[in-house]
Structure formats: structure tokens, C-alpha cells
Amino acid sequence: MGRITLEGVAKRFGDVEVIPPLNLDIEDGEFVVFVGPSGCGKSTLLRLIAGLEDVSDGRILIDGQDATDESPAKRGLAMVFQSYALYPHMSVRKNIAFPMKMAKVPQDEQNRRIDAAAKALNLTDYLERRPGQLSGGQRQRVAIGRAIVREPSAFLFDEPLSNLDAALRVGMRLEISELHNRLETTMIYVTHDQVEAMTMADKIVVLHAGRIEQVGSPLELYLRPKNAFVAGFIGSPKMNLFSGETAAEYGAATIGVRPEHIGVSTEGGKWKGRVGVSEHLGSDTFLYVEDTGLAETITVRSDGEVRLRHGDTVWLTPNEDKIHKFDQSGDRID
Amino acid sequence: MARAISRNSKIGWTVAAWLVALIIFFPILYTIITSLKTEQEAIAGFDLIPSFSFSSYETVQNQNNYFRPFMNSVVIAVGSTLLALIVAIPAAWAMAFSPTKRTKDILMWMLSTKMMPAVAVLVPIYLIFLRTGLMDTRTGLVIILMLMNLPIVIWMLYTYFREIPGEILEAARMDGATLRDEILYILTPMAVPGIASTMLLNIILAWNEAFWTIQLTTTNAAPLSAFIASFSSPQGLFWAKLSAASTMAIAPILILGWFSQKQLVRGLTFGAVK
Numbered sequence: 001m002g003r004i005t006l007e008g009v010a011k012r013f014g015d016v017e018v019i020p021p022l023n024l025d026i027e028d029g030e031f032v033v034f035v036g037p038s039g040c041g042k043s044t045l046l047r048l049i050a051g052l053e054d055v056s057d058g059r060i061l062i063d064g065q066d067a068t069d070e071s072p073a074k075r076g077l078a079m080v081f082q083s084y085a086l087y088p089h090m091s092v093r094k095n096i097a098f099p100m101k102m103a104k105v106p107q108d109e110q111n112r113r114i115d116a117a118a119k120a121l122n123l124t125d126y127l128e129r130r131p132g133q134l135s136g137g138q139r140q141r142v143a144i145g146r147a148i149v150r151e152p153s154a155f156l157f158d159e160p161l162s163n164l165d166a167a168l169r170v171g172m173r174l175e176i177s178e179l180h181n182r183l184e185t186t187m188i189y190v191t192h193d194q195v196e197a198m199t200m201a202d203k204i205v206v207l208h209a210g211r212i213e214q215v216g217s218p219l220e221l222y223l224r225p226k227n228a229f230v231a232g233f234i235g236s237p238k239m240n241l242f243s244g245e246t247a248a249e250y251g252a253a254t255i256g257v258r259p260e261h262i263g264v265s266t267e268g269g270k271w272k273g274r275v276g277v278s279e280h281l282g283s284d285t286f287l288y289v290e291d292t293g294l295a296e297t298i299t300v301r302s303d304g305e306v307r308l309r310h311g312d313t314v315w316l317t318p319n320e321d322k323i324h325k326f327d328q329s330g331d332r333i334d
Numbered sequence: 335m336a337r338a339i340s341r342n343s344k345i346g347w348t349v350a351a352w353l354v355a356l357i358i359f360f361p362i363l364y365t366i367i368t369s370l371k372t373e374q375e376a377i378a379g380f381d382l383i384p385s386f387s388f389s390s391y392e393t394v395q396n397q398n399n400y401f402r403p404f405m406n407s408v409v410i411a412v413g414s415t416l417l418a419l420i421v422a423i424p425a426a427w428a429m430a431f432s433p434t435k436r437t438k439d440i441l442m443w444m445l446s447t448k449m450m451p452a453v454a455v456l457v458p459i460y461l462i463f464l465r466t467g468l469m470d471t472r473t474g475l476v477i478i479l480m481l482m483n484l485p486i487v488i489w490m491l492y493t494y495f496r497e498i499p500g501e502i503l504e505a506a507r508m509d510g511a512t513l514r515d516e517i518l519y520i521l522t523p524m525a526v527p528g529i530a531s532t533m534l535l536n537i538i539l540a541w542n543e544a545f546w547t548i549q550l551t552t553t554n555a556a557p558l559s560a561f562i563a564s565f566s567s568p569q570g571l572f573w574a575k576l577s578a579a580s581t582m583a584i585a586p587i588l589i590l591g592w593f594s595q596k597q598l599v600r601g602l603t604f605g606a607v608k
Binding site: 050071 | 499501502504505506507508509510511515519520523524526
């Protein structure tokens with residue numbers, strides 16, 4: 001079981017309020033991603049749940065039990081750190097065994113769990129090596145192995161993939177998702193990469209300056225962002241945001257249009273501009289259109305066949321049904 | 335691209351380096367040479383070729399048994415070092431991993447005590463030793479040398495501990511390690527190279543210490559440093575015997591230093607190089 005409830009949890013460092021009081025429910029077995037720009041408090045929030053930081057206010061409930069004043073080990077959670085935090089002087093086997101040694105798990109049970117974890121994570125051939133002799137991806141797997149053998153009620157991941165190269169990151173992303181499907185254990189995953197958030201999460205929590213901006217499934221956040229911040233943060237490439245007269249036309253302070261909801265034409269349309277950079281990915285083409293007089297650049301996602309070059313004049317037409325409207329304070333208008 | 339070094343400048347610098355090393359080593363070399371001379375040769379003047387007479391060593395060994403001060407040196411150097419480590423490991427741990435606003439000040443204050451000339455506190459410490467019966471005892475010297483070297487030991491360990499990433503200790507805490515487990519299974523094994531070089535350096539410092547050992551001992555607890563000093567007696571100087579005593583006093587530490595060079599360099603650079 002791994003149901004985690006935050007009730008009015010707040011964190012202050014001296015006079016600085018890093019996290020204003022917030023409430024959050026994490027259901028058993030859910031894959032929850034905390035996402036936000038750096039410094040938004042997502043890692044602090046994870047550390048509060050882990051027990052590595054003390055809460056300034058509020059309560060943390062794990063499976064209905066008040067765990068606010070429990071030590072990290074007693075909370076039954078396992079954490080995977082950004083730096084992997086492996087014990088450099090111990091072999092992979094001893095690293096994975098360490099939490100069980102602390103919990104005084106019988107030796108044969110320890111061996112059984114180590115072998116199972118090593119098999120699942122492709123580490124069987126590396127058990128006698130030291131972490132220093134492993135690649136980044138292997139180290140990450142050892143860190144995950146060390147978390148699995150504890151059979152925790154929830155896994156906490158603190159930006160676990162940010163030290164890996166791009167190709168490895170995609171692979172590990174899949175492995176972690178598969179792990180979640182297999183174990184069906186609650187996972188809380190912190191990242192600043194919204195692609196990771198969108199691809200892995202059952203539920204995304206968007207944080208900004210310590211506040212929760214929106215909680216929802218990836219598609220909910222993508223299709224109905226609650227405010228301009230979430231609209232701009234979720235989605236790659238970013239949503240185009242316009243204010244001033246363009247927005248006033250739609251009765252809003254700010255409007256947003258996703259790059260795939262803008263049509264391109266060389267003959268005519270609503271907004272006229274000039275192609276700045278065009279990125280041909282094969283499946284898609286991203287056009288960065290300049291000199292529209294509306295925003296610095298407008299990003300447009302078009303199909304892969306489009307043959308437009310730098311300097312070409314184009315007309316852009318937004319799909320009226322897909323325009324997101326926000327009021328003066330940034331909240332969504334329906 | 336590697337910086338190009340011409341052959342000539344390489345030879346020049348090599349010769350210069352050897353020359354400087356020789357100048358530094360020369361006093362020790364000359365002590366060893368003198369110890370192998372007879373007393374007449376020794377006062378005759380500068381001469382690099384000794385007669386390889388071992389008579390000085392014999393006299394020194396017969397007059398003052400070498401093994402007694404040697405054992406005193408071993409007990410005092412090793413004892414004070416171990417005691418210092420027992421105090422310093424938890425102290426450095428606390429300062430490195432849960433520092434307060436005053437930690438830096440405390441560290442500076444501890445270091446500042448090393449700037450004070452030892453002679454300034456000689457009288458009070460002498461009196462304390464006299465009244466508590468610690469005078470001329472190994473226990474007394476172990477305590478005083480431990481206290482004298484403690485600031486350096488804490489500083490060195492502090493810098494080593496600071497190199498250990500905090501996330502590793504947090505991981506251990508998540509894994510269920512108590513404070514004791516954390517120090518025993520994670521921190522100490524990771525800090526072993528640092529602790530070893532701190533220990534070596536401190537043994538050398540304690541071995542060579544000559545101020546307190548000479549002031550606070552007479553015969554019973556006198557280590558090798560006091561043993562050397564006893565040869566510059568009021569009856570006159572005996573260069574050859576003094577040199578023989580010195581050579582015997584420095585030989586153990588010279589050998590220890592030779593075998594532990596790598597650790598020592600790491601220790602002396604205070605964790606600046608990895």
C-alpha cells in the first residue's frame with residue numbers, strides 16, 4: 001500500500017517560505033510526476049515526503065498513518081537520487097543488500113531478493129563490481145535495485161535521469177515505466193523535463209514558486225491548462241502566447257495557441273510573417289515564424305512534407321476552436 | 335596540446351630540482367656521516383668521508399639504553415594519535431555534516447591556538463602536571479600531545495569529510511541506517527584514506543615533538559627527542575655520539591615516511607588533489 005496524503009504541508013527556510021501550505025492526494029499505485037522550472041520547490045516537496053527535511057507546518061499521512069515526525073527509514077519509502085548516491089566502497093551486491101542489512105532481513109532472503117532484482121535490472125554480471133567500474137546507466141539501475149529490494153510502499157525519484165545522455169534517458173524512461181507496470185507500486189517522480197512528465201505520469205503535479213498550479217492527467221493538462229503558466233510549461237514545442245490586441249479580440253488578456261493548431265499557407269490567412277528557422281524532423285516540420293508583429297516568434301508545427309525555407313513569406317491561421325483564453329490574473333476563461 | 339618543453343630546459347630543471355633536494359637533505363646526510371666518525375674526526379672539521387666507526391653507536395647504546403626511549407616514543411606517538419582520532423572523528427563529523435552558524439568560527443579558533451607559542455603556557459601546564467602526578471609519565475605525554483595536535487587532526491578530517499557527498503549519507507538514512515550505522519558502515523570506510531594519512535602525519539608530528547617531551551620528562555617517560563637532547567650535556571658536546579643518537583631517533587620515522595609517501599602527500603595537500 002502506498003497512499004500518501006499531504007495536509008497543509010508548508011516549508012520555510014528561516015524567513016523564506018519555499019512551499020506555502022498545500023494539499024495533495026497520491027493514490028496507491030499511482031505514478032505521480034512533480035514538474036516545474038528549477039527552483040519551484042519540487043525537490044524540496046519530495047524531500048519533505050521522504051523525511052529528509054522537516055515540515056514547518058501541516059501533516060504527511062502515509063496509508064492513513066501520520067508520518068510527519070517519523071524518521072526517513074520508518075516511512076517505508078525508497079528514494080533514487082539524482083547522483084545515484086551509491087556507496088563507492090561497496091560492491092554492487094553489498095550496495096543492494098545494504099537496506100536489507102539495516103532491516104536485519106535473513107541472509108537467504110537477502111540473496112533471493114538481490115538475485116531477483118539483479119535479473120530484472122540486467123545486473124547479474126556486475127554484482128561483484130564497484131560502482132566506479134559501472135557506466136551511468138548501470139549505476140542508475142543499481143540505485144533502482146537498492147530501492148526495489150526494500151519492497152517499499154512508494155518509490156521516490158529525484159531527477160534520476162538528468163545525468164544520463166539523451167539516448168540512455170529514453171531507454172531508462174521506458175524501464176522505469178515498465179517497472180511501475182510490473183510492481184504496481186506508488187511512484188513519485190521529480191523532473192524539470194516536461195517530456196518525461198508527459199510520457200511517464202498517471203498524474204502530473206505542476207509546481208511554480210512552491211505552489212501547485214494544476215494537478216491532472218497528462219492529457220487534461222495539455223488540453224485544458226488551468227492557467228497561462230501551465231499552458232506555457234506543458235507541451236513541446238511551447239504553446240504560443242499572445243497578449244494585447246490579439247488577445248482582446250477574443251475577449252481575453254492572454255490567448256494561447258499550440259503549434260499544431262496553426263495552419264500555414266503561402267497564399268493567404270490571418271497573420272502574415274516570414275519564416276526564420278525551419279526544423280525538418282522528417283515526421284514534422286517546426287517553423288519559427290518572425291515579423292508577424294504579434295510576438296517575437298510564432299512556433300508552428302506542420303507536416304514533414306512542407307518545403308518552406310528561411311525568408312519565405314507565409315500566412316498563419318489559428319484553429320479558432322483550439323484557442324485557450326486566460327484572464328488578467330492568468331486563469332483560464334471557458 | 336601538451337606544453338612543449340625543450341630538452342635543455344628539462345635537463346636544467348632536473349639538475350636544479352636535485353640540487354634543491356640535496357640542500358634540504360644535506361643536514362640529515364651529514365648527521366648520518368658524522369655518526370660514523372670517531373669523536374676526534376667529528377670535531378676535526380668538514381669531511382664527507384667517515385671512517386665507518388660504529389663506536390659512537392656502541393657508546394650511546396651502552397650509556398643510555400636506546401630501547402626504553404624508543405618504546406616511549408612509540409607509545410606516546412601512537413597513543414596520542416589514536417586518542418586524538420577518537421575525539422576528532424565525531425567532532426569533524428558534526429562540523430562537516432551538521433554545521434551551525436558558528437562552525438567556521440570554532441574551526442578558526444581551534445587553529446588559532448596553534449599560533450600561540452607553546453612556551454606561553456608552559457608554566458601553567460608544568461604546574462598542572464606537577465600537582466596531578468602526570469610529570470614524567472607516558473599518560474601525561476599522550477594527553478598533552480593529543481591536545482596539541484587535536485586542532486590539526488580535526489581540520490584534516492573535516493576537509494576529508496566535506497568531500498563526501500551529502501546525498502550518500504541521505505541515501506543511507508533512507509536505507510534505514512542509524513547515526514551509528516552511518517558512521518560505521520558509510521562514513522568511516524569512505525574516509526579511510528583520509529583518516530590513514532591524518533594518522534600518519536600525526537604520528538610523525540608526535541614523534542618529532544621536542545618541546546613538551548623535553549620539558550615534561552626526565553627519565554621514565556622520555557622519548558627519543560629527549561634522548562637526543564640528553565647528549566648535548568653540560569660536560570661538553572660529543573658530535574659523533576649526538577649524531578648517532580639522532581640517527582637512531584629519526585630512523586624509524588624515516589622508514590615509516592618512506593613507505594607511506596603517497597598517503598602523506600595526499601594528507602599534506604589537505605584534500606586539494608584527488
